[in-house]
Amino acid sequence: MRIAYLTSIYARASDTFIRNEVLELRRRGHEVHTFSIRREAGDAAVSADVKSEQASTDYILENGLPRLLGVALTTLLQSPGRVLEVLKLACRTRAAGLRPALLHVLYLIEACYLARRLREQKIEILHNHIAENSATVAMYASMLSGIPYSMTVHGPGIFFHPVAWALGEKVQRSAFTATITHFCKSQCMLFSEVEAWPRLNVVRCGVGPAFEDAPALPIPEVPRLVFVGRLCAEKGVPLLIEAVTRHVKAGKPCELVLVGDGPLRPFIEKAMAGGPLANVIRILGWKSSAEVRAEIERSRALVLPSFAEGLPVVVMEALALSRPVISTRIAGIPELVEDGVNGWVVAPGSVDALVTAIDEVTSASVEQLQAMGQHGARAVRQKHHLGTEVGKLEQLFAAHGRPQA
Numbered sequence: 001m002r003i004a005y006l007t008s009i010y011a012r013a014s015d016t017f018i019r020n021e022v023l024e025l026r027r028r029g030h031e032v033h034t035f036s037i038r039r040e041a042g043d044a045a046v047s048a049d050v051k052s053e054q055a056s057t058d059y060i061l062e063n064g065l066p067r068l069l070g071v072a073l074t075t076l077l078q079s080p081g082r083v084l085e086v087l088k089l090a091c092r093t094r095a096a097g098l099r100p101a102l103l104h105v106l107y108l109i110e111a112c113y114l115a116r117r118l119r120e121q122k123i124e125i126l127h128n129h130i131a132e133n134s135a136t137v138a139m140y141a142s143m144l145s146g147i148p149y150s151m152t153v154h155g156p157g158i159f160f161h162p163v164a165w166a167l168g169e170k171v172q173r174s175a176f177t178a179t180i181t182h183f184c185k186s187q188c189m190l191f192s193e194v195e196a197w198p199r200l201n202v203v204r205c206g207v208g209p210a211f212e213d214a215p216a217l218p219i220p221e222v223p224r225l226v227f228v229g230r231l232c233a234e235k236g237v238p239l240l241i242e243a244v245t246r247h248v249k250a251g252k253p254c255e256l257v258l259v260g261d262g263p264l265r266p267f268i269e270k271a272m273a274g275g276p277l278a279n280v281i282r283i284l285g286w287k288s289s290a291e292v293r294a295e296i297e298r299s300r301a302l303v304l305p306s307f308a309e310g311l312p313v314v315v316m317e318a319l320a321l322s323r324p325v326i327s328t329r330i331a332g333i334p335e336l337v338e339d340g341v342n343g344w345v346v347a348p349g350s351v352d353a354l355v356t357a358i359d360e361v362t363s364a365s366v367e368q369l370q371a372m373g374q375h376g377a378r379a380v381r382q383k384h385h386l387g388t389e390v391g392k393l394e395q396l397f398a399a400h401g402r403p404q405a
Helices: 013-027 048-055 065-078 080-093 098-120 133-145 167-173 182-190 194-199 237-249 265-272 289-297 313-320 351-363 366-383 386-400
Strands: 002-009 031-038 125-130 149-153 177-179 200-202 224-228 255-259 281-285 301-304 325-328 343-346
Touching: 002 013, 002 133, 013 031, 013 048, 013 386, 031 098, 031 133, 065 080, 065 098, 080 098, 080 133, 098 133, 125 133, 125 386, 133 149, 133 167, 149 167, 149 386, 167 194, 177 182, 182 200, 194 200, 224 289, 224 351, 237 265, 237 351, 255 289, 265 281, 289 313, 301 313, 301 351, 313 325, 313 366, 325 351, 343 351
Parallel strands: 002 031, 002 125, 125 149, 149 177, 177 200, 224 255, 224 301, 255 281, 301 325, 325 343
Antiparallel strands: none
8 A cells, every 4th residue: 555644743752653563564564754844943863764764754844935825826726626625624613813723824835835745755644643743734625635544543632632733534434444542442432433433543662673572681670660751740740859859868779760851850850950860860861772671671660750741652661571561540551561470550549549650669579570571571462562553553454445537
């Protein structure tokens, strides 16, 4: 099949799950063309794999405004009825105000270019990941070209503003909509018409061969935990700092490595200054995929006390590396992390529960943690095997794609 993928930003170090999907489809003999609205700013330190994908990706905005406007004008002259239908839909679904109106004009201009390229490349189906602004472009391009589109919804962002992002409309107009967890599917059901529910299919993210076949390295004796993500309130970072502070003040050993950056970094640095956390916490900033993997393998467990998530890829990766996970009972996380089996699932917002989990993981025997890690690795292989999940997607593409003459 000839398949096109569209995302807002592709390729970058953090979208391994999308690249794995694209590469597996190509390995199976499909012709996959990648499109992106823009390029990642300042993303120079990337792997050869990412650079290879960037080199073959069509970055829509890099075509320049004159060319994009020219294609839009041609589309208007050749297909005025279709353009009018897109404008009607934009007026009906956009948020109020001048800025949303201007954004939808831009989405239409981008969609005109994308629709032309899809027809030129005889694409049979267009697939989008995330389902926010780039999915709007995909939906408009489908209306202009007649080529069906599908999308994968991850959350949690789109569930905060489902009306503004016209989630229900996108599900209704899609050939099919994939969701990465059952929780995610339920949220799409909540914000779409009952008649559209049969379009919803759970297709989980795959971790890829690098993690599926990962050897289980020994659990360290050192009571080290690792957090990977943005240093922000949404990730529960203030609660994590408070929990570690309580743990250390109780005279219990602990090391916490924070991989990432964000608006709460000054808050953390202030908490560390001159207090008991000075020699406990290390902030590493953003790191490459290989460096993140090494930090996970050097730790006893991953800790991620988030308030809102889809299902973080780093949770899958940590379990695949045979490391237990401490996380919260939210969204799709309990579909993979089982309390007392391959990790600790705590109540969101509860410092007490987080302190208890940290106490247990830092004092647990290596043998206990290894057994939990083995359960985690098996769960990832069963639920997030790349070949299995791409196989589901492949069947959906075959059922809904439209061959072009």
